[in-house]
Amino acid sequence: GENVEQHPSTLSVQEGDSAVIKCTYSDSASNYFPWYKQELGKRPQLIIDIRSNVGEKKDQRIAVTLNKTAKHFSLHITETQPEDSAVYFCAASSFSNTGKLIFGQGTTLQVKP
Amino acid sequence: KAGVTQTPRYLIKTRGQQVTLSCSPISGHRSVSWYQQTPGQGLQFLFEYFSETQRNKGNFPGRFSGRQFSNSRSEMNVSTLELGDSALYLCASSLGGTHSGNTIYFGEGSWLTVV
Numbered sequence: 001g002e003n004v005e006q007h008p009s010t011l012s013v014q015e016g017d018s019a020v021i022k023c024t025y026s027d028s029a030s031n032y033f034p035w036y037k038q039e040l041g042k043r044p045q046l047i048i049d050i051r052s053n054v055g056e057k058k059d060q061r062i063a064v065t066l067n068k069t070a071k072h073f074s075l076h077i078t079e080t081q082p083e084d085s086a087v088y089f090c091a092a093s094s095f096s097n098t099g100k101l102i103f104g105q106g107t108t109l110q111v112k113p
Numbered sequence: 114k115a116g117v118t119q120t121p122r123y124l125i126k127t128r129g130q131q132v133t134l135s136c137s138p139i140s141g142h143r144s145v146s147w148y149q150q151t152p153g154q155g156l157q158f159l160f161e162y163f164s165e166t167q168r169n170k171g172n173f174p175g176r177f178s179g180r181q182f183s184n185s186r187s188e189m190n191v192s193t194l195e196l197g198d199s200a201l202y203l204c205a206s207s208l209g210g211t212h213s214g215n216t217i218y219f220g221e222g223s224w225l226t227v228v
Contacts, residue, residue, distance in 0.1 A: 034217065043203065043219045044156070089156060098215045099144040099161035099207060100169040106155055 002027045006090050006104025014112050019077045021107045023090035026071070030092040033066060033073045034101070038087045047088075048075070080111045115140065117206050117220035125226045131192040134223045136204030138185050144168070144209025145187035146217070147179060150201040159202075162187055163209045194227045201225075 003026040013019050025033075031052035036044035050057045050064045050073065057064050063076040077084055087108050091101040118137040126132050138145050146161035146169070158171040162181035179189040185206075191198055201222045207215035 032215075036219075043221045046216065046218065049216065091156075093215075093217075097161075097169050099146045099163060099209055099217070100158050100171075101146075101148075101156075101205075101217060102158065103148075103156040 002030075002092075002102045004090060004092050004102050004104040006107060008107060009105060010108045010110070012110045012112065013080050015080060015082060017080055019075075019080050019084070019109055019111075021075045021088055021090065021109075023073050023075075023092075023104050024071055025073070025092045025102070027092065027094060027102070028071070029094040029096065030071075030102075031095050032093045032098070033064070034091050035064060035075050036089045036091065038089065038106075040086075044089060077109075080109075082111050082113050085109055085111045117204055117218055119202075119204050119220040119223050121223060122221065123224045123226075125228060126194050128194055128196060128227055130194050131190060132194060132225060133188055133190045134202055134204075134225075136187045136189075136206075136220060138187070138204075138206030139218060142206035142208055142218075143185055144207045144215065145181055145185060146205045146207075147187070147189050148203040148205065148219075149173070150203055150222070151199075156203070159189065191225075196227050199225060199227045 005024045034049035038044045066073045090104040144163045147159040161169040181187045203222045204220045205217045207217045
């Protein structure tokens with residue numbers, strides 16, 4: 001069935017370092033891969049997304065890469081700041097189920113000042 | 114443009130009762146989906162409605178149901194509440210068209226505690 005595996009579950013970095021979170025999906029029909037940031041007690045907020053016709057996308061300090069052959073996609077945050085501390089979720093959906101997101105288990109990122 | 118609005122934000126119910134949660138999507142969005150978030154199970158898809166029809170359904174028991182109105186507003190209902198239903202229930206909306214990658218936006222959620 002549909003599944004998204006996310007690693008690591010926790011990640012601690014020093015301010016200014018880079019952070020990488022990786023996800024693997026099982027459904028080969030998946031073609032949309034968003035990343036959400038969720039701060040404690042708040043809603044998940046979309047920070048970046050990538051569609052299957054693109055291999056990489058950047059937005060300032062955030063980038064996402066997609067390897068459709070390996071069914072992997074990753075989030076890269078450079079020059080981390082304390083305000084980047086949050087839980088990050090990857091997700092996947094497919095053309096036939098555009099309103100249904102399958103989420104990874106989440107990564108708790110802690111950026112130490 | 115107003116975001117996704119959910120009501121109520123917080124509620125406490127007793128086992129065996131039922132609850133109805135409401136969601137107003139972003140103006141112009143026709144797809145509304147619901148998710149359950151718990152510490153142990155993470156974010157799990159409940160169902161999606163598009164143009165008043167359930168388009169997708171997750172793996173939840175029949176006690177969980179929903180509907181969508183002609184103005185795209187949606188409600189979800191949980192009957193015969195169990196302690197394990199305590200969770201954050203998130204509503205999300207998107208344009209809903211059948212093309213690659215509808216951007217999905219979440220509401221603030223309804224925190225349900227079952228005692």
